[in-house]
Amino acid sequence: MREQIKRQLQYDFGQSFDLIVVPAVVCGHDALYAYLAGLSDRNLLEQGLLIPLAAAPCCAIDTQTLAGNARSSAPLKALADIAEAEQAIANGEVVLWVEDAFFSFLLPQFDKRAVAEPPTSAVIKGPREGFGEDIGQNVTLLRRRVKDKCLVVKHLTVGRVTHTAVAVCFLSTIADSHVVDEVVRRIEAIDIDGVVDSAYVGQLITDNPNSIFTQFSTAEKPDIVTAKILEGRVAVLVDGSPMVITLPCLLIEGFQDSEDYYRGNKRTTFLRVIRLIGILLAVLLPAAYVAVQEYHYQVLPLKFLVTVVNATNGVPFSPTIEMFIVLILFEILNEASVRMPKYVGMALSIVGAVVLGETAVNAGLLSSPAVLVMALSAIGLYTTPEHIGSLGLLRFVFLVMAGLFGFVGLLICTLVMVCYVVTLTNYGAAYAGPIAPFVAVDAKDTFVKASLDKMTTRPFSIPNRNHVRMRRRDKR
Amino acid sequence: MRFLDSYNKLTRSEVGILLFLLLSTYRICLLPAILSEAAGESAFYVVLAGLGIDVVVCFAALLVASQGGVEALSMPRPVKRALGGVFALYFLFKTLVRTYEVVHYCVGDLFEQATPMLLVVVFVITAGLVASKGFAGIARTGIMILLITVFLVGFAAFYAGFCGYGYNLWVLLRPHDVGKGLLYSSLWLGDGAVLAFADTRTTVKPRSQFAWGALAVAVVLVGMCFFYLNFIYTYGSAGRYVQYAFVRMLTNGDPEELGAVDWPIMLIWLMSVPLHLASQFYAGSEGVRLLLSRREHGGFIYLAGFAVAVVVAYYFLFADKDGFAALYRTDALSYVLLGLLGVVVLLGAVALRRRPKEQANER
Numbered sequence: 001m002r003e004q005i006k007r008q009l010q011y012d013f014g015q016s017f018d019l020i021v022v023p024a025v026v027c028g029h030d031a032l033y034a035y036l037a038g039l040s041d042r043n044l045l046e047q048g049l050l051i052p053l054a055a056a057p058c059c060a061i062d063t064q065t066l067a068g069n070a071r072s073s074a075p076l077k078a079l080a081d082i083a084e085a086e087q088a089i090a091n092g093e094v095v096l097w098v099e100d101a102f103f104s105f106l107l108p109q110f111d112k113r114a115v116a117e118p119p120t121s122a123v124i125k126g127p128r129e130g131f132g133e134d135i136g137q138n139v140t141l142l143r144r145r146v147k148d149k150c151l152v153v154k155h156l157t158v159g160r161v162t163h164t165a166v167a168v169c170f171l172s173t174i175a176d177s178h179v180v181d182e183v184v185r186r187i188e189a190i191d192i193d194g195v196v197d198s199a200y201v202g203q204l205i206t207d208n209p210n211s212i213f214t215q216f217s218t219a220e221k222p223d224i225v226t227a228k229i230l231e232g233r234v235a236v237l238v239d240g241s242p243m244v245i246t247l248p249c250l251l252i253e254g255f256q257d258s259e260d261y262y263r264g265n266k267r268t269t270f271l272r273v274i275r276l277i278g279i280l281l282a283v284l285l286p287a288a289y290v291a292v293q294e295y296h297y298q299v300l301p302l303k304f305l306v307t308v309v310n311a312t313n314g315v316p317f318s319p320t321i322e323m324f325i326v327l328i329l330f331e332i333l334n335e336a337s338v339r340m341p342k343y344v345g346m347a348l349s350i351v352g353a354v355v356l357g358e359t360a361v362n363a364g365l366l367s368s369p370a371v372l373v374m375a376l377s378a379i380g381l382y383t384t385p386e387h388i389g390s391l392g393l394l395r396f397v398f399l400v401m402a403g404l405f406g407f408v409g410l411l412i413c414t415l416v417m418v419c420y421v422v423t424l425t426n427y428g429a430a431y432a433g434p435i436a437p438f439v440a441v442d443a444k445d446t447f448v449k450a451s452l453d454k455m456t457t458r459p460f461s462i463p464n465r466n467h468v469r470m471r472r473r474d475k476r
Numbered sequence: 477m478r479f480l481d482s483y484n485k486l487t488r489s490e491v492g493i494l495l496f497l498l499l500s501t502y503r504i505c506l507l508p509a510i511l512s513e514a515a516g517e518s519a520f521y522v523v524l525a526g527l528g529i530d531v532v533v534c535f536a537a538l539l540v541a542s543q544g545g546v547e548a549l550s551m552p553r554p555v556k557r558a559l560g561g562v563f564a565l566y567f568l569f570k571t572l573v574r575t576y577e578v579v580h581y582c583v584g585d586l587f588e589q590a591t592p593m594l595l596v597v598v599f600v601i602t603a604g605l606v607a608s609k610g611f612a613g614i615a616r617t618g619i620m621i622l623l624i625t626v627f628l629v630g631f632a633a634f635y636a637g638f639c640g641y642g643y644n645l646w647v648l649l650r651p652h653d654v655g656k657g658l659l660y661s662s663l664w665l666g667d668g669a670v671l672a673f674a675d676t677r678t679t680v681k682p683r684s685q686f687a688w689g690a691l692a693v694a695v696v697l698v699g700m701c702f703f704y705l706n707f708i709y710t711y712g713s714a715g716r717y718v719q720y721a722f723v724r725m726l727t728n729g730d731p732e733e734l735g736a737v738d739w740p741i742m743l744i745w746l747m748s749v750p751l752h753l754a755s756q757f758y759a760g761s762e763g764v765r766l767l768l769s770r771r772e773h774g775g776f777i778y779l780a781g782f783a784v785a786v787v788v789a790y791y792f793l794f795a796d797k798d799g800f801a802a803l804y805r806t807d808a809l810s811y812v813l814l815g816l817l818g819v820v821v822l823l824g825a826v827a828l829r830r831r832p833k834e835q836a837n838e839r
Contacts, residue, residue, distance in 0.1 A: 280624065295589060408587055408595065411746050412602045414624070415617065419606045422616035435623060436616035438489035 002030050005082070005097050009034050012086055019089070024050055027065060028058030031098035034085075039092035041109035048072030049094070049105060061099045074105045091163065112137060118220035118242065120385075126262045127223045135165050135239035141222040142169055146229065150174075156187050158201060158238075162194035165239040166201060169225075174232045176463035179427050183234050183247055198238035202245045205236075207426050213390045215426060217253050218243040224258045232464025248427035248462055252435065252446055254386035260449060268449040276447055278383030281376055283395045286323050287402035287410050289373045293319035295406030312367040319370070320403030326366060326374040327396065329356065334378075433461035483610020484545055484675040484762075490615035491538075491676055491688060494755065496695050497618050498667040499530060501745070501752040502574065526665050531693050533817050534668030536824025538688050541674040543827040547766060548675070551826070559819070560766025566816050567670070567760030571753055572789050575599055578749050596787060603753035604783040607761065611674050614754050621747050666817035667752070670759040672824075757783075 006021050013019045022033040033050065048071045056069035063078050070076070079085045079102035085095045088104040096103045115137070117123075118130030131138045139153055154168040166187055170180050186205035195201055198218065206215035219225050220242050225235050228246040236245040255275050260268040293312070297305060315322060333352035340348055360366040381391055394417065401409030424431035434442030442459045444450035456470045486494065540546060546559060579595045587595070606614055 295587065405590070405598065406587060407746075408582070408590060408598060412598055412750070415602055415621065415747065415750050416605055418620045418624070419609060419613060419617040422620055423609045423613050430616075432616060432620060436619040437487050437612070438493075438619055440489070 026053040026098045027056045035094040040107045044107045077104045131242040145226045159194040164195040167237040169235040198241040198243045217246045217249045248429040254384045265449045265451045272447045275383040278380035282380035287398035290319045291402040291406045315367045428463045493618040494615045501748045529665045533666040536821045537668045537671040539824040539827040540672040541676045545675045560763045564763030571756045602750045606754035607758040669820040670755045673762040
């Protein structure tokens with residue numbers, strides 16, 4: 001029988017070389033240990049299970065007996081059949097077959113990245129811890145910050161082949177149960193072969209998967225996720241991904257940065273307004289430049305107009321085509337420098353900025369105002385990294401509309417885009433909230449940020465069951 | 477999980493922004509009464525009377541809205557259907573004329589390269605798209621647009637220096653031809669009637685109706701002053717002769733005295749036009765729904781039909797633009813339009829009569 005089980009396991013795992021099957025004796029019965037090398041701790045297995053269980057007196061086998069005789073506190077579980085046992089082995093557990101029954105022990109051991117500052121969220125002031133790829137470690141990082149029993153972590157598995165662990169974290173006393181249930185329901189409904197990153201899960205559980213705008217927030221730092229959970233959001237952690245998804249997601253989150261909450265409110269307000277101006281420049285400036293050049297040059301003051309006309313004189317392209325070329329060139333350079341190794345990327349940036357830009361202007365192929373507009377637009381784009389993807393695309397749409405219809409196109413495009421944004425919903429929350437619909441109580445953390453002692457309530461724009469965040473006390 | 481459970485339900489801030497859009501966008505059409513002698517030199521009283529009509533209609537519409545809108549009023553079904561039909565025609569006509577005026581103005585003074593039909597289609601499609609999201613969608617778009625324009629332009633820049641603002645004030649206090657001025661303005665009054673189709677039962681308390689009305693008046697006055705001061709700031713004493721294209725048509729002003737308002741102001745104004753049209757548009761489609769006694773919102777079906785009606789009507793009427801302009805400036809039509817505003821006031825009275833009974837029942 002033992003040999004049969006061994007052959008069955010080896011066959012089912014395709015004779016994989018890393019499947020270790022060890023015949024043994026447990027409490028006087030023939031037994032078999034099976035595990036995948038590299039995923040389980042061999043020393044713990046030998047010292048905690050193999051030796052003590054072999055020396056145990058003959059008795060009936062059940063989980064209590066095994067737990068009592070083993071010299072290990074590893075979680076022990078009885079398994080129903082061989083299929084379940086194989087899944088446990090694939091999950092990195094040690095499976096014990098004895099007396100026609102299967103048991104699993106969790107003795108994990110594999111290399112993982114140390115907790116470090118994430119490259120995408122470097123801060124000057126504030127915590128520098130970042131999530132890693134191990135879901136257990138990530139949950140621990142959250143637990144270390146929220147030391148309360150109301151932090152609930154629901155475990156789910158996604159992927160028919162990858163069986164990826166997914167954790168849904170929320171505060172049971174704050175998060176809206178409808179939102180939590182909906183998140184869990186949608187994750188459970190995912191029927192896919194594998195999940196490689198949290199973005200897979202994010203895209204599959206959003207309200208508007210085809211939307212151009214970001215529909216789920218991602219954070220790589222536990223302080224950010226903790227703050228969002230405290231506001232009533234639900235965090236979704238996926239094994240193998242350092243990016244934690246938080247839901248519901250609002251448009252305004254793109255303008256907020258973790259450092260905003262660690263510095264003075266006046267400086268933060270100023271920076272948020274700068275970010276807003278940045279994205280308006282990013283999206284509208286190229287289009288407005290083209291509209292003015294093509295149709296409405298009379299809106300420019302005379303001196304300004306003369307300068308622009310002199311600078312654009314002799315350029316062989318129409319303003320629309322010229323701006324289109326400049327923006328496409330920027331996107332190509334951007335994509336190439338991101339994909340290249342770090343040092344090559346820097347060299348590429350220099351080539352792009354100095355050689356291409358300056359030479360093209362000197363050669364008279366492009367005008368310097370167009371390059372300047374593109375540069376301002378690009379800088380503006382990077383003030384809100386969360387929305388780079390959507391805004392980068394939108395400026396092309398605006399550009400085309402401005403090229404076709406001038407200011408009318410620009411206005412119409414703005415209206416349609418805004419109308420689309422304000423009607424988006426995200427897990428019961430209005431995506432454009434708390435601006436549209438305007439929620440006065442939440443206005444204290446939008447483009448204007450109030451001081452921390454004024455933030456006595458949790459956002460009303462996000463469904464949650466407890467709106468009281470802070471009780472004010474008299475200052476002494 | 478849908479946020480827009482009801483297209484007609486409005487929060488307080490949404491009622492506020494809709495009031496602003498409805499009462500400010502075309503309110504500058506009353507400016508000729510100040511700036512032009514063609515409307516009679518009774519400008520001040522014309523504006524005052526116009527504001528009075530606006531405020532009354534606004535109150536009435538808000539009263540109806542606080543009871544759940546025209547649809548929720550307890551009336552015999554045939555009466556409701558008749559009301560739906562009348563309102564559908566009224567808002568269709570209003571949308572048509574407003575589109576016509578804006579397009580005429582844009583082609584004449586702002587975007588000379590554009591063709592009228594193209595602009596009509598662009599405006600109607602945009603207004604239709606926005607209208608398809610209901611009053612709530614229109615109001616929320618308005619809030620975002622307001623935010624963008626505030627940051628984009630920086631209004632303060634226009635008020636860097638005022639000069640010569642007293643020059644035109646003398647025309648204000650000449651009480652002649654008030655009736656004539658009002659008749660010419662009838663199409664531009666009572667924009668708040670749109671709100672009769674909204675539903676503010678859960679958000680706006682009945683006792684705050686008057687506060688909203690007062691806010692509406694304040695908004696209108698501030699809006700008018702804003703445009704007036706901008707005129708004066710931009711053109712100084714020449715402001716007296718500056719008229720909008722559609723204002724000229726409305727008042728039979730001299731079309732040769734061409735002027736253009738400050739560009740940024742007009743761009744901001746143009747942003748609010750499709751939203752205003754959208755609210756008229758949506759109210760019209762709600763009228764159609766009432767006429768057909770449909771419970772569910774038709775969405776694109778009604779709106780598409782409405783949009784096609786506007787474009788087709790525009791196409792035929794614009795072919796004879798002088799005749800069309802003459803049509804909607806006739807005295808008879810002006811009386812009809814004013815009479816329709818009276819219907820809204822009547823509905824307001826019905827809503828007011830019903831309210832105490834309900835409150836008594838609640839007690």
